[in-house]
Amino acid sequence: MSAPLVDIRNVSHRFGQLPVLKNVSLAIEPGSYTILLGPSGSGKTTLLSILGGFVTPSEGKVFIRGVDCTAVPPAKRPTTTVFQDYALFPHMSVGGNVGFGLRMQGVDGATRAAKAREALALVGLAAAFDKKPHQLSGGQRQRVALARALVIEPAVLLLDEPLGALDLKLRRQMQDELKAIQKRVGTAFIHVTHDQEEAMALADHCVVMNDGRIEDEGSPERVYARPATRFSATFMGESTILAGSVTEARNGIVTASTAVGPISLPGASHAGAKVTLAIRPEHLVLGEAKGDVALGMAKIGDVVFQGSFKRVLAISTQDTALQFIAKAPASATVQAGDTIQVSCNVQDIILLAD
Amino acid sequence: MRAAIRLAAWVYAIAIYGFIFLPVIVLVLFSLQATSFPIPPFTGPSLRWYQAVLSDARLTSALLNSLLVAVLSSLASVTLGFLSAWGFARFVLPGSAILRGLITLPLTVSYLIIGMGLLVLFNWAGVPKSLLAAGIGHVVINLPLCFAIIYSQMGDHQINIERAARDLGAAEWKVLLMITVPVMAPAIFAGFFLSMTFSWDEFVISFLLTRFETTLPVEIWNLLRSGLNPKTNAVGSLVFAVSIVLVVLFELTLLRRKPA
Numbered sequence: 001m002s003a004p005l006v007d008i009r010n011v012s013h014r015f016g017q018l019p020v021l022k023n024v025s026l027a028i029e030p031g032s033y034t035i036l037l038g039p040s041g042s043g044k045t046t047l048l049s050i051l052g053g054f055v056t057p058s059e060g061k062v063f064i065r066g067v068d069c070t071a072v073p074p075a076k077r078p079t080t081t082v083f084q085d086y087a088l089f090p091h092m093s094v095g096g097n098v099g100f101g102l103r104m105q106g107v108d109g110a111t112r113a114a115k116a117r118e119a120l121a122l123v124g125l126a127a128a129f130d131k132k133p134h135q136l137s138g139g140q141r142q143r144v145a146l147a148r149a150l151v152i153e154p155a156v157l158l159l160d161e162p163l164g165a166l167d168l169k170l171r172r173q174m175q176d177e178l179k180a181i182q183k184r185v186g187t188a189f190i191h192v193t194h195d196q197e198e199a200m201a202l203a204d205h206c207v208v209m210n211d212g213r214i215e216d217e218g219s220p221e222r223v224y225a226r227p228a229t230r231f232s233a234t235f236m237g238e239s240t241i242l243a244g245s246v247t248e249a250r251n252g253i254v255t256a257s258t259a260v261g262p263i264s265l266p267g268a269s270h271a272g273a274k275v276t277l278a279i280r281p282e283h284l285v286l287g288e289a290k291g292d293v294a295l296g297m298a299k300i301g302d303v304v305f306q307g308s309f310k311r312v313l314a315i316s317t318q319d320t321a322l323q324f325i326a327k328a329p330a331s332a333t334v335q336a337g338d339t340i341q342v343s344c345n346v347q348d349i350i351l352l353a354d
Numbered sequence: 355m356r357a358a359i360r361l362a363a364w365v366y367a368i369a370i371y372g373f374i375f376l377p378v379i380v381l382v383l384f385s386l387q388a389t390s391f392p393i394p395p396f397t398g399p400s401l402r403w404y405q406a407v408l409s410d411a412r413l414t415s416a417l418l419n420s421l422l423v424a425v426l427s428s429l430a431s432v433t434l435g436f437l438s439a440w441g442f443a444r445f446v447l448p449g450s451a452i453l454r455g456l457i458t459l460p461l462t463v464s465y466l467i468i469g470m471g472l473l474v475l476f477n478w479a480g481v482p483k484s485l486l487a488a489g490i491g492h493v494v495i496n497l498p499l500c501f502a503i504i505y506s507q508m509g510d511h512q513i514n515i516e517r518a519a520r521d522l523g524a525a526e527w528k529v530l531l532m533i534t535v536p537v538m539a540p541a542i543f544a545g546f547f548l549s550m551t552f553s554w555d556e557f558v559i560s561f562l563l564t565r566f567e568t569t570l571p572v573e574i575w576n577l578l579r580s581g582l583n584p585k586t587n588a589v590g591s592l593v594f595a596v597s598i599v600l601v602v603l604f605e606l607t608l609l610r611r612k613p614a
Contacts, residue, residue: 054521075521079521083517084514089519091539100522101522104528105523
């Protein structure tokens with residue numbers, strides 16, 4: 001196995017007395033698109049700052065291309081950052097902004113201009129070379145920031161919530177472009193976001209963070225289908241959460257008693273353990289029991305039409321603390337106030353240890 | 355009743371602006387006097403007293419001295435003020451708030467006290483009375499001002515701009531010269547022009563700290579000792595005109611709307 005491009009080993013960090021990262025280890029492969037996903041305060045931005053060299057971790061080491069970069073200043077490490085507010089130099093033209101990194105390397109003016117034009121063409125802004133940043137729209141500034149960071153050919157490009165300041169439509173559009181640009185240049189991108197849709201759309205490797213720890217990491221498909229923890233089951237997409245305790249665990253079959261009765265499913269645990277069962281909205285079946293696991297009756301509280309589907313919130317009649325989140329077809333005739341049967345298939349239940 | 359209140363408001367406004375501006379108007383008006391005494395009736399307009407000022411070697415050399423002191427002391431004030439503002443804004447210093455308070459404290463101390471203090475200090479240190487001594491005095495009074503102006507404009511949004519430059523490989527001095535100074539240019543120019551204004555017509559410190567070569571306000575004071583004449587009005591009007599230009603430049607640079 002080849003050495004990873006970026007190797008974060010047992011990094012912890014404290015701001016004063018406040019721990020923000022707790023023993024985080026992470027490996028980044030060359031050419032990958034990694035997303036650090038988590039709520040604010042989860043430590044994802046601090047981790048990115050440590051990678052960029054703006055913060056030196058209290059403990060642990062960071063290796064980039066096998067070199068210990070833990071205390072190397074930003075100017076001297078093979079990373080560049082796209083800042084959330086873009087941080088363009090307001091007094092320089094777009095061309096001057098993009099060429100800045102090359103200018104610092106001592107590249108002559110003509111080569112600089114040619115490379116800057118090339119980078120601007122890559123992000124679809126070839127015509128903006130002579131403009132000033134304040135003449136551009138938010139999306140265009142974003143592209144300039146991207147071109148400026150890419151032009152010096154970093155080993156790793158760090159993006160700090162790069163789409164956070166854009167409106168939804170532009171965000172989805174820039175998201176597709178980011179992915180396309182990353183494929184074209186082949187540089188490893190590490191991108192911080194709290195938007196799980198963005199994470200699923202972009203990531204090759206999705207890292208879910210919470211409270212200074214990595215909760216789960218892997219391909220977004222895996223993290224979505226089989227989240228490792230309760231946190232990632234609720235943060236990366238929605239889930240109906242059933243709390244239970246194991247009454248029997250034998251031959252790879254776990255039986256848990258829950259508010260809606262005993263549920264048996266494949267998995268490993270031990271009798272008496274507290275477990276959490278998570279079910280994705282698209283796996284809940286409403287109406288006449290079609291799934292092989294009955295989850296009892298529920299009273300529908302709210303139906304939100306979302307275009308291609310209806311989002312249904314229902315409260316269990318057996319336990320009012322249990323809320324079902326389901327996705328019904330747009331043609332479904334469910335209404336608020338109805339009482340219906342809820343069921344699901346056993347292979348769609350995710351068993352999470354508490 | 356309404357009309358009476360409105361009339362009263364007008365009278366009040368005219369009275370207050372008259373109170374503020376009448377002395378200056380009288381000064382400028384009688385600088386244009388054609389005869390030898392700056393008292394009514396007005397006999398001008400005539401530029402003979404301006405001609406007299408400009409052909410007076412003592413006054414013109416004092417004028418050049420004033421310009422020199424104003425430009426150099428303002429350059430020093432704005433450079434030192436900028437560096438300290440940058441230091442306070444970008445680094446965590448022990449007792450930062452107290453140190454910031456101390457640096458702006460001279461703004462509240464009278465020029466007379468500062469001038470006397472410097473006189474005693476220079477005397478003890480063996481620095482002779484000179485334009486240089488007066489210039490140092492002007493740095494003492496203008497540095498806090500430049501610091502306050504520049505520090506107030508140094509926001510957090512520039513931190514990421516400086517970080518971006520460092521990230522792209524810029525050494526610290528390049529970040530300062532190529533990024534921070536241009537981005538802060540409006541505040542830096544504003545500080546410079548305001549310092550020029552204050553240095554240009556500063557009297558007490560210059561009076562205490564200069565001897566043979568002196569600045570224009572001190573020279574005017576010398577002139578006034580032999581009584582009022584239209585020449586003093588003319589030179590006063592010149593000082594006033596330069597101050598106005600500097601204040602306008604200050605307002606333009608600081609208050610100009612920044613492009614988004």
